[in-house]
Amino acid sequence: MFGSVMLEVAIGLAFIYVLLSLLCSSLNEMIAGFFNLRSKNLLIALNQLLTNEAKPAEDSAAATLISKVTSHPFISALKQPPVRFFGKHRDEKVPNYIPPHTFAVTLLDAIGARSRDGKMKTVTSIRSLINKEESEHLKRSLLPLLDNAGDDLEKIQSNIEAWFDTSMDRASGWYRRQSQMIILLVAAVVVTSMNIDTIHIAHVLWHDSGVRTALVAQAEQLAKSDKDALTKDQNYKEVVKKIEGLSLPLGWDSESVTKFWQNREDAKGDRENRLWAVLVKITGLLITILSISMGAPFWFDLLNKLVDLRSVGKRPSRVAGSPGREGNAQKPPVVE
DSSP, rough: HHHHHHHHHHHHHHHHHHHHHHHHHHHHHHHHTTHHHHHHHHHHHHHHHHHSSOOTEEEEEEEHHHHHHTTSSSHHHSSSEEEETTTTOOSSOOOOOOOHHHHHHHHHHHHBBBBBBBBOOHHHHHHHHHHHHHHHHHHHHHHHHHHTTTTOOHHHHHHHHHHHHHHHHHHHHHHHHHHHHHHHHHHHHHHHTTTTOOHHHHHHHHHHHHHHHHHHHHHHHTTTTTTHHHHOOHEEEEEEEETTTTOOOOOOOOOOOHHHSSSOOOOOOOOOHHHHHHHHHHHHHHHHHHHHOOHHHHHHHHHHHHHHHHHHHSSOOOTTOOHHHHHHSOOOOOOO
């Protein structure tokens, strides 16, 4: 019984963490979209790749090269239409994502390595064009790719694609770290404003079998969902609706604020007990914040494992009318 209750409490907490992680992830996407974080991150990555500068000086050769690349029709076609915020149009300089092939063709066009009909010029001509570039960083980057390709024009383009791909992997790492920090801050705001205290919730789940059973049933339903669809298709309103439907002590009210400052056993309380209550409350909130920062995929996988463990540990239900263990016992033979 003890182990079963503990497992159900763990399932309930994992279920809550999944929903909260989805909520914070949705809010992070809204923030990233509002501030064009993906586009800005990609622009910085392009600057670093082509000029070795996060933001080249205006009217410099490096800035001219970046402008040629970002204003190319192939790149412009990938941009999202301008969005209007507070009466002003917010336009992105680069799209959120550029395919490696598109970048390679765009860069070759920018340095004049392709003719108007789209065909590549000779290797000798391309080498001459690269050497004419003012950016020493670009020369040091492209000439080894050219040397590696030999006389194979297609390999020149594929080498540029691989070079770009490697750089974008690093840029993705930058964006993930940035997103992780935003999610952590969003989680802190959500958890504190909604008073989502892991210690208090675990206490409620442990002692209230009705709430625990209802939460486990919802968790089992969620565990049947497809992981990719769950993490991609959930929007802010859907997640909030699910969280509001939980029969849990969430939010700040007069009772929760009173308990925050008073000792549970002594209505008057004293300084030591109040301090302890504050530390427990802060610890419970911090546990929730750090748990959310681990992400919905982590908690969804753990939730599935816990649900599977619970289903394995269940006793098989008896069929109506079937005998119990005593009824199944064989009777000794009667000796006449």
